[in-house]
Amino acid sequence: MVRIHRIVFSLIFLTVFGTPVSSHSLPDKIDMLVNDYSVNKGFMGTVLVADKGEIILSKGYGLADADRNIPNTKDTRFLIGSITKQFTSMLVMQLVEQGRLGLEDKLSDLLPQFPRDPGERITVGMLLGHTSGLPFPEGIEKYYYVTRKEEFLQEFLKQLSSEGLRFEPGKGYGYSNAGYFLLGMIIEKVTGKSYEELLFGQILRPLGMMATGLQKKGLAIENLAVSYQRLPDRYSTWNEETNSYDPSVLGFGFSRMYSTVGDLFKFSMALSGEALLSREYMDIYLKMRYEKKRPPIRNISSDLVKEFFTTCGSGYVGEIAIVEDPVTKEKETVYWHDGTDKLFKSNHFHYAGKGRVIIVLSNCSFLCEGNEIVLKIGQLLRGRSFDHILIKHSLSQYFSEDIYTHEGLQTAMDEYLRFKDDTLNFTVPEADYFLHHASNFAEQGDLESAILILETTRSAFPNSWQTHELLGKVYVMKGDIPAAIQSFKKTLELDSGNAGAAEALKKLEGK
Secondary structure: OEEOOOOOOOHHHHHHHHOOHHHOOHHHHHHHHHHHHHHHHOOEEEEEEEEOOEEEEEEEEOEEEOOOOEEOOOOOEEEOHHHHHHHHHHHHHHHHHOOOOOOOOEHHHHOOOOOHHHHOOOEHHHHHHOOOOOOOOOOHHHHOOOOOHHHHHHHHHHHHHHHOOOOOOOOOOOOOHHHHHHHHHHHHHHHOOOHHHHHHHHHHHHHOOOOOEEOOOOOOOOOEOOOEEEOOOEEEEOOOOOOOOOOOOOOOOOOOEEEOHHHHHHHHHHOOOOOOOOHHHHHHHHOOOEEEOOOOOOOOOHHHHHHHOOEEEEEOOEEEEEEEOOOOOOEEEEEEEEEEEOOEEEEEEEEHHHOEEEEEEEEEOOOOHHHHHHHHHHHHHHOOOOOOOOOOEEHHHHHHHHHHHHHOHHHHHHHHHHHOOOOOOEEOOOHHHHHHHHHHHHHOOOHHHHHHHHHHHHHHOOOOHHHHHHHHHHHHHHOOHHHHHHHHHHHHHHOOOOHHHHHHHHHHOOO
């Protein structure tokens, strides 16, 4: 863990920032917008903005390495998480164009180790578009031990056998990392070459993306940022002791790459040409294949959906929207993908109609912050106001994914208490969320963790009789009878007809 370094801005910048926005150039306006996130919200990362196919801003904000006081720059590398899927799907489409693979080819025919049921009902096209019905997979920490792709596959097949499909293949949409893991295996099986060799040979080198590559266990990546979450007194980093894995396996095909904003811009520009695919097959790659009611951005309001994602869906390139400008009624197509890897968060938006590209790669931010920054920059490019744009962050996701697994339960509960009243910027979980997790801890025999959650919940929801009742039961399991009696009495104060609490209290008091 490292101490927060104060970021000091010159008086010249402060003077400029204080003048009316209208007096500045477009790049200056964008720079001031992102600087506001950096200064006031702790955002750290690199942002690239292009208009009409030309870069107008490419700049780093905050620190790439807080220990060594190294700033982010336009050349800083970041882990890009699920943006990797755009490259996997491109490799698949290249094989389709070459006639070596078909979109209707069956999964079980391509990978015989995959069961024919459901493999014979799942096609390559379904894997590409997340319509296969396969699980995510969930509980990713149970995959940390795997050292070979076959081990990952076997672990996933156990989960599939236990849980089954989420829906009949081709009849719904369900985002699945496992689907792209399988596509990576298919790529290697069909070509007899490694995913890495094909990625470099067919995409990265042809486009000159020389700052982009694949993570490997033990590989020191030059100029790679360190990822953080900002706590009140320090930065929290990824806990390698409790969350160590081999990225060449856990992430294969779906989340394994690192890159820079400049390199991702090169890939984005290739979508308008024929450097990677002929126009015919690029059109297939970019086609919307499944229409959705709303885009996969958590907690975005229906008004913002209507304004920025008029018709939204998904395709092989990722998320796709056909947007109708509310003022001019002009329609524009947007392709985008976001990603998380460790504590890195990435956003890649390509507005095809006017050659606009907005890329936000962050090593310290909340999950939805990048999307919010992108939408506001988009408004600046249109000469419009962005004051109405707000995407709430999921507080439960923040402390379960970014804090609990790296800092422990006490810090996670402290962070919940710090932000629970900020309902303007966060969606705050209700008591039921905590009761579920407390019950799980209690069932596992971790009574101290269950009590910590329940006592925190009690302070936040003092009138939740369910919290007091469950706390009483856990205190009984611990053998703390006075505390159990107190909890059951409070339960009955709030829910006088609770027969279970009344019976438990009667037994504890020996009546």
